[in-house]
Amino acid sequence: MARKSRKTAAVEAITVPQAKLLFRAAVYARLSSEDREALSLENQLLMVRNYIEDSPELALCGEYSDNGLTGTNFHRPGFENLMEEVRRGKINCIVVKDLSRFGRDYVEAGNFLEVIFPRLGVRFISIGDNYDSFDPRCKSEGMSIALKNMINAFYAKDISQKIRSAFAVKSANGEFVGKVAPYGYMKSPESKNRLVVDNDAAEVVRMIYRWKLDGMGVYQIARRLTREGIPNPGHYRYIKGIHKEKRYEKPQAWDTSVIKDILENVVYLGHIAMGKTRTVAGRQIDVPREEWKITENTHPPIVRRADFNAVSDMLREVREKQDALNRHAREELPEYLLDGLAFCADCGRAYRRIPNTHRDKVTYRLTYICSYCNANSPKYTYRHFPQDELYSALYTMLRNEIELCASIRERMAGIKASPVIKRHENERAAEIGRIQRRLDRIPVMKQKIYDDFCDGVIEETEYRHFNRQYDGEKEALAAQLTAIMAEAEKLEPGFIDGNPWVSVMERFMDEKELTREMLLAMVERIEITGDRRIEVTYRFADEYKRPLLHFIEESEAAPA
DSSP states (O other), X not given: OOOOOHHHHHXXXXXXXXXXXXXXXXXXXXXXXXXXXGGOHHHHHHHHHHHHHTOTTEEEEEEEEEESOOSSSSOOHHHHHHHHHHHTTSOOEEEESOHHHHOSXXXXXXXXXXXXXXXXXXXXXXXXXXXETTOGGGGGGHHHHHHHHHHHHHHHHHHHHHHHHHHHHHHHTTOOOOSSOOTTEEEOSSOTTSEEEOHHHHHHHHHHHHHHHTTOOHHHHHHHHHHTTOOOHHXXXXXXXXXXXXXXXXXXXXXXXXXXHHHHOGGGGTOEEEOSEEEETTEEEEOOGGGOEEEOSSSOOSSOHHHHHHHHHHHHHHHHHHHXXXXXXXXXXXXXXXXXXXXXXXXXXXXXXXXXXXXXXXXXXXXXEOHHHHHHOTTOOOOOEEHHHHHHHHHHHHHHHHHHHHHHHHHHHHHHHSHHHHHHHHHHHHHHHHHHHHHHHHHHHHHHHHHHHHTTSSOHHHHHHHHHHHHHHHHHXXXXXXXXXXXXXXXXXXXXXXXXXXXXXXXXXXXXXXXXXXXXXXXXXEEEOTTOOEEEEETTIIIIIHXXXXXXXXXXXXXX
């Protein structure tokens, strides 16, 4: 009889107990920039989809993919979305074309396969590797899978090095190797490695240089472009069909960082620069301009060298002046109270403190602002929030919270001293005494029925019936006693004295102005809108303040 191939065996239904379950399966596919067309996402998705359809114990519940992303780490949007659904319990089976599509980091991939997925109860299937984590026949292949993951990792490093070398050679030969042509250019229809001028976008680039030479700042340029309805690079490429992502579908404001890049990029002189960044300890850092590898005159220029040099001098002068002012500001400015606490309510970015400058001098009427929203809001509704006003508003809000705490303590004292509470305390003490006496009586009663059973006075069924009754009564009485004691504790000094929210509030009862210590102790997060509305999230408030207020409201509303 001919030997059955392992690949065929892997596709057949697995006759293990787990396979009788219906698994909620998800497809995962990945394509990196260096992968061949044969490995397209569509081919991967089709293969895995067909596999799931042919497996009666699998139900397709989702498809996740990452396009153009490396497998050397797992920081991929599609994979992270998949894992979020796994943690929510919506997916309990992941199917991939092969292990290299899952990931090329052998340490992290092994951690998922051997630790994370088993802990989450997730079945993992790799079609090309004949691997199914729920198949007993694959339990002994751990070393083989680890070896494949290691080979995938080494392959990724090797191919990455070869691609970088190939890019360096192409760049040195004057070829463009970027994924998308710089704004103002497009890839030549005859050769994707050659740049040609995109006349419409190039005119915008020239206009940006003219405005800068006329003395406009990058913020003013960004606002004017947005105000005049000129599409920013992302939306422009979407209109041209270069970008397909929906996030570029609607018009967006111009970002000042884009303006700076256009004004500093040597590509507009007709040159190609390589080596602008390098990876150090897993992070990309900028490389000084003198270390760039520049190949000159590789494509038509858009701006004149004289204009480019003049703009470079202007930018350098502004940068040096601002650096000097910032150094002086850091040395002279008072403590930054809101560092790490204040955020924009609309975009989530941190609010920045900006020292005002006047005739090359730093003044101390500081302002807070969300620089991102200020620069990129088409309506320009974001205004500076003067520091004095912001601090005063925050101090008032924190002071109100402190005074609320003082009011709660006063009301708690009044509640405890009221005749109603005294009467309730007496009633509660009487009830506790009654419950405790009955609890003390139950063991005596159980012993009596046991003796009656041993003496033949009652049958075994009667004994068991009465015994269960006493056990149930004991459990119910114990629960009542616990609830009553918990209610009584609310009137004990420890209920309010040991409350963390109260402790923090009373610590700053005598504080006369806003301090960093006060903010860190009392505040979790501050959110500020462009029209100066402030929302403060307090520490401990939900879990410790609300129970106090609830108890007071109930006590004060109780009938006399």
